[in-house]
Amino acid sequence: MNGERLNWPEIYSIGNECSEKYVNSRDTDSPIEAHDIVAAGISDLAGTYDISRNSFIAHVVFFTVEGMGIVKYPGNKRVLTRGDIMIVPAGCPARYQLYGNNWKTVWFDLANVNSWGWLKNREISVHKAKYLDQIYNVMNAIYNEIHSQELESKTLADHLTSEIVIYLKRELNFEIADYSKHIRTRLEKLFQTVNHQLQLPWNVELLASTAAISPSHLYTLCREHLGINPMKKVNQLRMQRARMLLYQTSAPIADIANTVGYQNQFNFSSAFKKQSGISPSLYRKKIRSSGVL
Template sequence: MQSADIIQLGQRCVEHYLADNEFTAFKSWQINMGGLSLLDGDYHVSRILQQHLIVLTVKGRGVWHADEPILEHINVGDILYVPAGSQFNYTACALHGWQTVWFILPTGGFWQTFPEHIKLIPASKLRYQDLALQCTQILQNMLQERFSDDPLTQQMHQTYAQQLFILLKRQLQQLNGAVDLNVKRIQSLFRKIALHPEEKWTVERMCQQCNYSRAHLFRLCQQTFACSPLQKLTKIRMQKAQLLLKTTQLPIQQIADSVGYDNAFNFSTRFKQSMNISPSQYRILASEIS
């Protein structure tokens, strides 16, 4: 029988939340929420979420109280996977406290290969043991810039969110074994596009490169990148354009040519749609910040 929710957060506990309604970059990478928790003293949570939960221990120790699975402690470097609909029940260690970084993820989409049952992966079995520290640093960086709303900050948030996605997804792939062949193929395609964004890329050419139908290519892009093939192509081109605008004095027309646009007007229009600022304004703003 499902027990009533318990949420006890003592006065010495501090939690910082980053939700996708505030950090819209999370939506691009299907992260509902991330958080940093410093738990000391009276801390006890027992509940069932309708989304997936990942908890990484940075310092101290968590104490597991749920009947299933049979666990005891959640130690430094461990990763706890709690799939949607699972009952979890834990407290902070009374002696050492518990510092965690955690994420709430939607079901399906990028996270459809999430473990079916609660799993605790000890640090000794992880290939990347500093994952908790990396995720903590990224969330702290995002918190420091949470009240900035300029285009460069929004782009930085996108970069941070993408880093989190890669770190978490890589661990899930390690947990699930070999990376799906379709994922490898689609990633290889867009790595090639990133190396040559100036070429005439069309959906038909992408399909030929992967030997996929249009429908299958679209479905895989949605699952892997949360966007269509053409949206992913545009993101790659805009990222290179931003780099060239920040690091060179190339004319706008030459930058347009370098990222696959026939004329500066079409490029500028697309850039402004993506960044809410013109290429010239972006270059000025980037030089002022640097």
């Protein structure tokens, strides 16, 4: 997958049948840039549409209003239908294409800064939008106002932009909750696997390979969702198992050390004493006399 990512193509092909309504450009005074939205618009796509980026500096958010499109990314692809919101965090390779006769979208490029920076280090995701019609209608209204010469058109465009930012944040906050649940489940599955095979020589590279993500991404996810780094979590599991075995069995300390993944009794005893404050043999005596694990 890393090779696929490195060789991801750069393509920009938009045919004459496609139409775009931008709510920001050099020719208009758009209020969206004050909210760290790099670009935004409404696209009515037909015929030829093929955009591929190896890495993009902004977070891309697509809402499908009508028709179908497809997003392809390393190791996966998703067909997008009415009501889908797709989020492509900055730096993720992705390719967007028409899937069928037409594809109408509302889209946003969000700056990778504090306002939207929490989207970084995420995976590409798709879910159903809650505010699709509101977002589509308000975006059309913003477009009309920034191209209007009517009284107070700028004031109204500012007001409408505040609305669109609220709807956008609502959609993305929904995504945060859904994404967090997905990540917690994924981490739980990873460390269940570890707990079932504590004797293996676990390191960050092996953990990341088991979870099918990069070591740096695994480290970030563990810090964000577990509050500790990956190997600290592994050591916690090893010590939990060791304490249980010391209490429930009469197995030699060397055998317990091997069972929970330590190469020798000395390394295990040092790690155990560092965490528990006493040696494994003394812990066994105390725990058996008190009966409290």
